[in-house]
Amino acid sequence: MNEKNNITMHLPKKTVTRSPAISFILPVYNVADYIPRCVESITGQITLDYEILLVDDGSTDDSGTICDELANSNEHIHAIHKPNGGLASARNYGLDHASGKYIFFVDSDDYLASDITQSLERLLSGPSYDIIKFDYLQNISSKQHRITSSVPSGVISDEAGKRKLICEALNNEHTFVLSAWSYIYRRKFIENEQLRFVSEREIGSEDFPFTLEAFLVARSILVIHEPLYVYDLRDGSLTSTYRTNIPEKYAKLYQLLKRYYHQHVGDEYDQSLREFYIWSTYGLCSTLEYRLHNKWGRTMKQASQAMKHLFNLPDFRQAILEHDCHGDSIKRKILITIMRHRWEWLLSSFYACKQQLGRLLHQ
Structure with missing residues (x-):
């Protein structure tokens, strides 16, 4: 079945005929309790010409109905209904x-920070930039924390500055945010470079290649230290289901990034890409298997087998054997040694002891 033939669109007649200053693309899937809050954070404060594209990705709750109601109530809001295809698919339809x-990509269970009207007006009415990177606020258990980028504020438009930014992103994969919602993109830049999201069902993360490819081909990147977005880390919003085949999906991600970077700049970033692949894959897999295996009803034995599978995967094995440990922390050097020698039993024993100690301390 052709997915495009099953799309319905609710596009009210607009009184504003010129192109808006900004398009907010909101993928929607079974988040009926959160969509109104997200939309209100835009309509309640943005004074620029704007449009909101609500892309209902085959929701099975009341999300689709809510999207239509919101579109009926505001000429700036459009509802698009499509068969379920995942987050990447929904964002791509929004781009189309x-x-x-x-x-501006906005996850529909998050929302914009308050009082950002002046910031957006200043950013969008000034010089044009291909990418604008900003800070954000993180909600955890009703407490809000500001997350500031490690990159200095200012304009990056030369190759040296761009290389520094890309290496920062690749070498600090746990602290550098690559999520699409933490950037504003110039639409013509996306179109001219033919940037599109690759399905997270294929490569594990739709954000990583889109952002890292955009960095490489951008001519101008503005970094600001102003929080424009609120990331609502609610219970169940992450790791709500066990993610299968992560090693294989992240191997595909690694190969995709290598091909793209080789096409544009050769092997200049090979070491950084390899480091990004190793630590992003290990970080996610170790979290799922060692720390959260009980959440899925899995045993430590099953977790151990999954990690052994990762250490034996050809792409991962080649990456850790080729990795240059110079400059690594002691912790990372130890982990690389363990993975090279396939001493998974050391890791599973460590986490088992750590969890047992945690239980004893909380008795």
């Missing part, structure tokens, strides 16, 4: 129908 000068 967006008409704004800039694109």
Whole structure:
């Protein structure tokens, strides 16, 4: 079945005929309790010409109905209904129908920070930038924390500055945010470079290649230290289901990034890409298997087998054997040694002891 033939669109007649300054693309899937809050964070404060594209990705709850109601109530809001295809698919359909000068991806269970109107007006009415990177606020257990980028504020438009930014992103994979919602993109830049999201069902993360490819081909990147977005880390919003085949999916991600970077700049970033692949894959897999295996009803034995599988995967094995440990922390050097020698029993024993100690301390 052709997915495009099953799309329905609710596009009210607009009184504003020129292209809006910004398009907000909101993928929607079974988040009926959160969509109104997200949309209100935009309509309640943005004074620029704008449009909101609500891309209902085959929701099975009331999300689709809510999208239509919101579209009926505001000429700036459009509802698009499509068969379920995942987050990447929903964002791509939003891009296909967006008409704004800039694109702002907003996850529909998050929302914009308050009092950002002046910041957006200043950013979007000034010089044009391919990418605008900003800070954000993180909600955890009703407490809000500001997350500031490690990259200095200012304009990056030369190759040396861009190389520093890309290496920062690749070498600090746990602290450098690559999520699409933490950037504003110039739409013509996305179109000219033919940037699109690759399905997270294939490569594990739709954000990583989109952002890292955009960095490489951007001519101008503005970094600001202003929080424009609220990331709502609610219970169940992450790691709510066990993710299968992560080693294989991240190997595909690694090969995709290598091909793209080789096509544009050769092997200049090979070491950084390899480091990104090793630590992003190990970090996610170790979290799922060692720390959260009980959440899925899995035993430590099953977790151990999954990690052994990772250490034996050809792409991962080649990466850790080729990795240059110079400059690594002691912790990372130890982990690389363990993975090279396939001493998974050391890791599983460590985490088992750590969990047992935690239980004893909380008795």
